[in-house]
Amino acid sequence: MGNSREPGRDGGVKDAVDAPEYEQPEGTEEEASKNEGMGKNPSYSLAGSGAQNPNNNQGYTDEEYQKYASQYNKQDDGPTWSLAHPLPHIVRPGMRHGALPEDRKEDRKEDRDGTTENQQDSAHEEEVRKQQSSENRTKKVNDPKEDGFFNTWSKIRHQLREPLAEWLGTTMAMTIGLCATLSNFTSSGQAGSYPAQSLAWGFGFMVAIYTTGGMSGGHLNPAISISLSVFRGFPARRCVIYIAAQLLGAITAGGISYAIYHDAIVEVARLANVPQNASVASQALLTLPKPFVRPATAFFTEFVGSAILLGSILALGDDTNAPPGAGMQAFIIGIIISIVILALGYNTGGCFNGARDFGPRLVALMAGWGGNIFREYHAWWVWGPWIADITGGLFGALIYDMAIFTGGESPVNYPPRRRKRAYRVRALNFRKKLRIGRKKLPDLERSVAATEQ
Numbered sequence: 001m002g003n004s005r006e007p008g009r010d011g012g013v014k015d016a017v018d019a020p021e022y023e024q025p026e027g028t029e030e031e032a033s034k035n036e037g038m039g040k041n042p043s044y045s046l047a048g049s050g051a052q053n054p055n056n057n058q059g060y061t062d063e064e065y066q067k068y069a070s071q072y073n074k075q076d077d078g079p080t081w082s083l084a085h086p087l088p089h090i091v092r093p094g095m096r097h098g099a100l101p102e103d104r105k106e107d108r109k110e111d112r113d114g115t116t117e118n119q120q121d122s123a124h125e126e127e128v129r130k131q132q133s134s135e136n137r138t139k140k141v142n143d144p145k146e147d148g149f150f151n152t153w154s155k156i157r158h159q160l161r162e163p164l165a166e167w168l169g170t171t172m173a174m175t176i177g178l179c180a181t182l183s184n185f186t187s188s189g190q191a192g193s194y195p196a197q198s199l200a201w202g203f204g205f206m207v208a209i210y211t212t213g214g215m216s217g218g219h220l221n222p223a224i225s226i227s228l229s230v231f232r233g234f235p236a237r238r239c240v241i242y243i244a245a246q247l248l249g250a251i252t253a254g255g256i257s258y259a260i261y262h263d264a265i266v267e268v269a270r271l272a273n274v275p276q277n278a279s280v281a282s283q284a285l286l287t288l289p290k291p292f293v294r295p296a297t298a299f300f301t302e303f304v305g306s307a308i309l310l311g312s313i314l315a316l317g318d319d320t321n322a323p324p325g326a327g328m329q330a331f332i333i334g335i336i337i338s339i340v341i342l343a344l345g346y347n348t349g350g351c352f353n354g355a356r357d358f359g360p361r362l363v364a365l366m367a368g369w370g371g372n373i374f375r376e377y378h379a380w381w382v383w384g385p386w387i388a389d390i391t392g393g394l395f396g397a398l399i400y401d402m403a404i405f406t407g408g409e410s411p412v413n414y415p416p417r418r419r420k421r422a423y424r425v426r427a428l429n430f431r432k433k434l435r436i437g438r439k440k441l442p443d444l445e446r447s448v449a450a451t452e453q
Contacts, residue, residue: 081234083224084213084330087317090233092409092422162216162238163245169212170220170249171256174356176204178257181284186264198342198350206334213330221353222246222386223393227310231397232317233409236430243355250359254285258363277369285360287349287385288377295378298348302388305344305352307396312336314400321404348384357385 079088149155157164180200184192209218219225225242228234258265261281269279282288289298313336315321316329324332341350351357361381364373374381401412408414411422 080214080217081219081228081232082213082217083209083313083317083333084218084327085317086319086323087228087232087314089407090409092233163241165212165216166219166242166245167249167252169208169216169218170246170355171252172211173201173204173208173220174250174253174359175256176207177201177356178253178285178360179260180204182257182261182264182281185280185284186261186268194345195342198338198345201341201350202334202336202338204334205337206330209330209333216242216245218330220246220249220355222355223306223310223353223389224313226390227314227393227397230394231314231401231410231412236426246355247358250355251362252359254360254363257360258285258367276367277364277373282364282369282373283349285364286373287351287357288380289348289384290346293347298377298380298384299388301344301347302351302384303392303395305340305350306389306392307399309336309340309352309396310393311396311400314397314405318405318407320406351385352389354386354389357381 079090081087149158177197177200180192180197184194184197205220208220212218212220219228219242222243225234225239225246229236229239265276265279265281268281269276272279289295293301313333316324316332323329337352340352344350344352358381361373365371377384398412401410406413414422
């Protein structure tokens, strides 16, 4: 039997087959250790030799995948006002330099000082940008099919991705909430309770925000879209589109919920020997103050609940305050909605969302409830879920910005003259687009010019 010891190895034993040693990719142990800490070195994973670093939180992507799905992993240049992420910081017209006389004085002073280098750089950058834009347009004209879409629906979906996401999210959230409430009322509490349905509403919105927050932002509530438009620069035109999508989603959810619980609603009405519109199902589909609740109490119940909700949402989206960990915002918003409904929902049914009341109310009208549901409690559906909730949301956002928020995108933090000018410019543009109050347009134009002198 031969000697297994090899000379010059301090008496060590050499295996019959040497395992190939892993060579450090960067040449030094320090750099290799750094790569290993960053997850760049291949790991010996039971998920397979081709598995990517799990710390990246991304699935495996084939090298050829991008060629066959060119829209994959493409990010839009525009900001997203998402409830699942910190809110974007943008430059609004009221913040922009050059509108006021003092801005122009500073510009003239800089010109006199001979600061032309920055202007030359800016001119050069602008020339490069125009050239690139011209090249892109030429390429699109020469090869119109080179747009990355494989069929017509892909292109339509890309153009309507935000309203489609808002519609889908509202449908999901409200279907969960309405079905939980119908389950509670039609079963006489055997298949639910008020705390359970409050949790269902909150976590229904949580699931919807997780589903659509990365695409449309997951507003799912007209009061949220309007408040973000006023205090965080969410474009007014997109705000109108979002509200329309939310209403459509609420109608869809109302129809789905009514269809699922139609048999239970009919049975409950039969057992109580009352018409369908007088059964307990009305309390599940619609929101309405209790008979003993006075209108002022009902109004301020919705007002306060919406103010708390919007103030909390702006706090969660403020990255200069104490933002939650990654992926936790939607979860916390779901808890907040549950708490607000549980604490303030008894008096009025816990609406805090104009779409939540209007969609099922319209479905109930089509299901034979009768037009009186729009006249109940002094037309509650107008001044409760809409006026009270929207004004409450604006008030909550205003209080948060006045007390805590320091960002320049909020009108609260504008200089007084910029705030006045921004308000007048918005009012002027609003009247021009809608073609209303044309007699006041000259007065508004003069007032805007007065702030620029």
